[in-house]
Amino acid sequence: MTSIRKVSAIAGVSIATVSRALKTPEQVSPGTRQKVLDAVKEAGYRPNWLATSVKTGKSKSIVVLVPNLLNAFFQRIIEGIESAAQECGYTVLLGDTQGRKTLENEYASMVLTSRADGLIQLDHCFPFSDNDAELARSIPMVSVGERIESQHHYPFIHLDNYSAGRALAHHLISYGHVRFGAIAGQIQSQIYRDRLSGFKSVLAEENIDFPDSMLVGGSYTIEEGIRGVNELMKHKKPPTAIFCFNDDIAIGAIHQLRSLNYKVPKDVSVVGFDNIRVSEFMHPPLTTIDQPAYEMGVKAVEMLYRMMHNQELLRTREIMPFTLLERHSSGPINRSTSQ
Amino acid sequence: MTSIRKVSAIAGVSIATVSRALKTPEQVSPGTRQKVLDAVKEAGYRPNWLATSVKTGKSKSIVVLVPNLLNAFFQRIIEGIESAAQECGYTVLLGDTQGRKTLENEYASMVLTSRADGLIQLDHCFPFSDNDAELARSIPMVSVGERIESQHHYPFIHLDNYSAGRALAHHLISYGHVRFGAIAGQIQSQIYRDRLSGFKSVLAEENIDFPDSMLVGGSYTIEEGIRGVNELMKHKKPPTAIFCFNDDIAIGAIHQLRSLNYKVPKDVSVVGFDNIRVSEFMHPPLTTIDQPAYEMGVKAVEMLYRMMHNQELLRTREIMPFTLLERHSSGPINRSTSQ
């Protein structure tokens, strides 16, 4: 723990000069600057980041709340966030909340204790505890992917999930499917509502029935895909096409369909959502919606940056474009087996 | 930014009392304690973490250096680290180094600037810059999975990679294979040397030839698996069994073998390493080595904790057990096609 004082002693200058030589070298004569630099080296000195931060009142850090680090989609967003944050001199504190409220509260409160200057939420909920809610009102916060549910409105970056839902429905209908199943992830979120209603809207337009019993699920995991398929294929008239709300679910679904001796896509078409890295290398490769996750992360940092520096936000909501990737997990309906 | 001063004013006590009421309530009379608590609520006060940390000289944080957050194996280690860290009141600062030296140096230096009290390295290299090397000598640091290469020795937790390499070789040989290929990840690491020499040692014992041309690769990615297969299958006598140094490589390899019209495992057996979540749900499910990644993370924190508190380390090296999971990506040699 060698401090600035020791350096100033070695260099024979005041501590202020040491500080200046390090932070604003142009304000120091070349001669003293060198003396200071030498002393720094001799003392093995590194400025105490904590002290600097208390003094300036800024931590130059942002917290990122991730529901699940294992989710490949979030990982890509995080990459975007980290690279953009680095760009503007901010450190990212990753908080893996594991969907637990207390953990989320704890990480979120870092921004109330000056440990971070702003917050990016990847989930849909307001991350602060009831206790902190009032204090958090004026905190710089944006969400990406989801939209934060709170009476106070925070900016957000998201996909046009409604249209993506429609695109998937159109894609499957164009292959002749009329019996659909869906395995959802987290219920109770904007994403859920948008994807589902987009999907349903097309079916309604085409006069295709979509009974409630064909909608199952509840979490974005491989296991949910397995459970979902088990449930859906129990029906006397099982679906010939399944809309999985993310790629993890689709992976589980395809795996389980195979276990039940259904061929994908011959017997059942499966589509996913997110386009995680492994989707392309599955067998069969997954038809899915590609989200510009990386860019969404970058955008989030840009917005947050403006908020943290009290600059006007150009817009309070950013909608990103998606791409439907038609691969081989979906295909024409098999008339012989689908009666 | 409401400070302790405001609270003391509201409560009509000194700032020292406020501090005590919050950190060591038993040193304050119940009456004043309540007054303080009320004032805290009224003021919307949260102690400034930065200030507390400068004062105490401890950040109660640890940095974790991850070569690649996308790697599912590391994720599991991280889970273990986070849960154990939480347990003992430490915050985890995740540093995704993306294999870049400068990023790594930067994150590592956090522990020199009092931003963190210790460091866990998931890669094999000494993470500090040449400049910082001297200072870093006495820093609490452990590595997991890999072993840090430096003249000064740091404790580490790892797998018996040599034996695991042997186990895989035995497994494949028992199926009758005699022509092997291997696709490695990061060359120049203890892991690489151990897995390879374990694997080779069995081949040698069995008098099976393993020419250098059958060893390819260089990074732990799906793409490397694809490249590797392309290279290996070019030989006049291509391998009938391929040892991939992690599951990502195996995923790429299987994908590419399929593209080249080889059946797995009928024509070529493939084995991986790590047992990431998706391995079980691949088609075919991957034969691989399961590492107790979570437990390794926990162990790492335990060791680091002792180091940060100047307690004796029970041992300086922890070897964890592995399990060979025989699934369906490996199988008996196909005598008809392997001539």
Add this chain to the structure above:
DNA sequence: CTGTTAGCGCTTTCAA
């Protein structure tokens, strides 16, 4: 260009 001095928000002696 450099030094003195006053803090940042907090913890922790030391006295009372």
Add this chain to the structure above:
DNA sequence: TTGAAAGCGCTAACAG
């Protein structure tokens, strides 16, 4: 049990 005061390591305003 409480308060006054010193000080953690640093930055920044002010003088010179």
